[in-house]
Amino acid sequence: xxxxxxxAAALVVGAVGAADAHGPTRQKTEQTIEINAAPDKVWxxxxxxxxxxxxxxxEKTEGSGGNDKGAKRKLTLQGGGVIEEELNxxxxxxxMYSYRITxxxxxxxxxxxxxxxxxxxxxxxxxxxxxxxxxxxxxxxNDPPPELSDExxxxxxxxxxxxxxxxxxxxxEGGS
Amino acid sequence: MSARAAIVAFGLVLAGGASADxxxxxxxxxxxxxxxxxxxxxxxATIPIGGRPAGVAVSRDGARAYVTSPESxxxxxxxxxARKVLAQIPVAGGPLGVAVHPSGKPVYVADWYNxxxxxxxPDSKSVTMDxxxxxxxxxxxxxPDGKTLLSADRDSNEVSVVDVATQxxxxxxxxxxxxxxVTIDAKGERAYVANVATNNVSVIDLAKRETIATVQVDERPxxxxxxxxxxxxxxxxANSVTxxxxxxxxxxxxxxxxxxxxxxxxxxxxxxxxxxxxxxNTLSRIDVATLKVVxxxxxxxxxxxxxxxxxxxx
Numbered sequence: 001x002x003x004x005x006x007x008a009a010a011l012v013v014g015a016v017g018a019a020d021a022h023g024p025t026r027q028k029t030e031q032t033i034e035i036n037a038a039p040d041k042v043w044x045x046x047x048x049x050x051x052x053x054x055x056x057x058x059e060k061t062e063g064s065g066g067n068d069k070g071a072k073r074k075l076t077l078q079g080g081g082v083i084e085e086e087l088n089x090x091x092x093x094x095x096m097y098s099y100r101i102t103x104x105x106x107x108x109x110x111x112x113x114x115x116x117x118x119x120x121x122x123x124x125x126x127x128x129x130x131x132x133x134x135x136x137x138x139x140x141x142n143d144p145p146p147e148l149s150d151e152x153x154x155x156x157x158x159x160x161x162x163x164x165x166x167x168x169x170x171x172x173e174g175g176s
Numbered sequence: 177m178s179a180r181a182a183i184v185a186f187g188l189v190l191a192g193g194a195s196a197d198x199x200x201x202x203x204x205x206x207x208x209x210x211x212x213x214x215x216x217x218x219x220x221a222t223i224p225i226g227g228r229p230a231g232v233a234v235s236r237d238g239a240r241a242y243v244t245s246p247e248s249x250x251x252x253x254x255x256x257x258a259r260k261v262l263a264q265i266p267v268a269g270g271p272l273g274v275a276v277h278p279s280g281k282p283v284y285v286a287d288w289y290n291x292x293x294x295x296x297x298p299d300s301k302s303v304t305m306d307x308x309x310x311x312x313x314x315x316x317x318x319x320p321d322g323k324t325l326l327s328a329d330r331d332s333n334e335v336s337v338v339d340v341a342t343q344x345x346x347x348x349x350x351x352x353x354x355x356x357x358v359t360i361d362a363k364g365e366r367a368y369v370a371n372v373a374t375n376n377v378s379v380i381d382l383a384k385r386e387t388i389a390t391v392q393v394d395e396r397p398x399x400x401x402x403x404x405x406x407x408x409x410x411x412x413x414a415n416s417v418t419x420x421x422x423x424x425x426x427x428x429x430x431x432x433x434x435x436x437x438x439x440x441x442x443x444x445x446x447x448x449x450x451x452x453x454x455x456x457n458t459l460s461r462i463d464v465a466t467l468k469v470v471x472x473x474x475x476x477x478x479x480x481x482x483x484x485x486x487x488x489x490x
Binding site for chain 2: 021023024025026027028088089098100115117132134141142
């Protein structure tokens with residue numbers, strides 16, 4: 001029992017260290033989608049840090065702090081897995097918020113030191129939603145295994161963004 | 177216009193230019209180095225590098241730029257006037273921060289993974305020595321007298337003091353959490369260290385070898401530039417530059433720049449500060465007197481410009 005506790009403690013300490021460490025090459029990505037609806041209407045769906053239900057991969061959003069800087073949310077994914085995030089900036093007048101991941105297992109998302117921004121822009125009466133991400137690969141050292149490489153990180157984040165944006169378009173244009 | 181009048185007019189343009197500086201900006205995503213004419217405010221050349229270039233150090237005479245590529249584990253020597261890579265030297269581990277001795281050699285390369293500084297002789301193109309420092313050394317800077325090298329040791333929360341003559345660490349200075357960029361003032365009296373995790377800047381008195389002030393800035397500070405009695409600090413997550421007075425430590429401004437500002441340095445005449453915006457793919461020019469962004473210059477993809485990236489052209 002004691003040994004198990006010690007082992008668990010060591011794992012936690014190790015995880016904290018690993019979460020902070022990262023490789024030297026930051027990755028970036030940007031995905032956009034045009035939605036045939038006014039920007040206000042789109043922002044009304046995504047402009048709440050405490051509600052990520054518009055994304056099909058998210059089963060549940062729990063959090064605290066509303067839309068204030070430093071607000072927290074815990075996203076539970078369909079089929080398990082958890083992502084914890086913190087709000088950096090929220091600007092309703094610019095229809096934009098930015099946030100970072102504070103805790104995620106690389107098995108859920110193979111990244112580290114992830115930060116992101118989502119913005120709704122006016123595109124001649126329609127909307128353009130822009131989702132930016134900045135992150136390091138999941139492996140903090142040189143010569144990563146393929147599943148924790150720069151490419152794997154970018155592919156995973158792009159997948160999350162594309163799935164979310166396409167579902168958002170469908171939800172709003174479909175009127176559901 | 178006669179040929180003579182044209183020459184005179186040309187001479188006036190040159191003399192009237194704000195500076196004849198050039199920037200050598202490492203573009204990590206596009207794997208190259210942008211050369212920007214800072215007087216004209218436009219790109220003039222792109223030099224392929226490879227290996228995801230990040231760190232850069234221009235020699236004091238402006239003839240060379242040294243560029244680190246952490247993914248290929250190399251140091252590139254660039255002829256700045258010819259816009260050409262002269263050599264790529266293999267170095268171990270994860271080369272990131274880089275600095276050149278004021279005399280032109282050696283070149284110091286921080287190894288992020290092996291917790292050492294590699295001493296590189298650019299003439300023989302080889303590593304001549306490894307200096308043990310703290311964990312994950314990041315930013316490097318050499319004092320103007322060439323006697324002391326500083327290393328911001330990110331995972332030790334310390335700055336190492338290295339004696340250049342003996343190539344040994346002779347001191348450790350406690351700073352904030354996750355120190356990254358380090359900048360030494362022109363007199364060699366103080367050093368300014370950006371602490372990524374505690375959102376502040378440690379001001380070090382180099383004679384005393386201790387932190388004498390800690391100045392709060394914004395989210396995830398990366399590096400510091402000095403001009404006109406002011407310190408300019410890039411805040412990666414706040415998309416801004418915090419300016420404070422180096423005598424009183426009073427905050428003077430928060431200037432909005434492009435997304436994810438990183439490398440930052442003053443022009444050779446101190447009139448402008450240039451900020452590399454990693455996500456926005458631009459270099460912002462800040463007027464030191466008015467504290468306003470007065471120009472945006474396009475770069476390659478993912479400009480980091482970590483180190484001293486500006487040269488004064490001859």
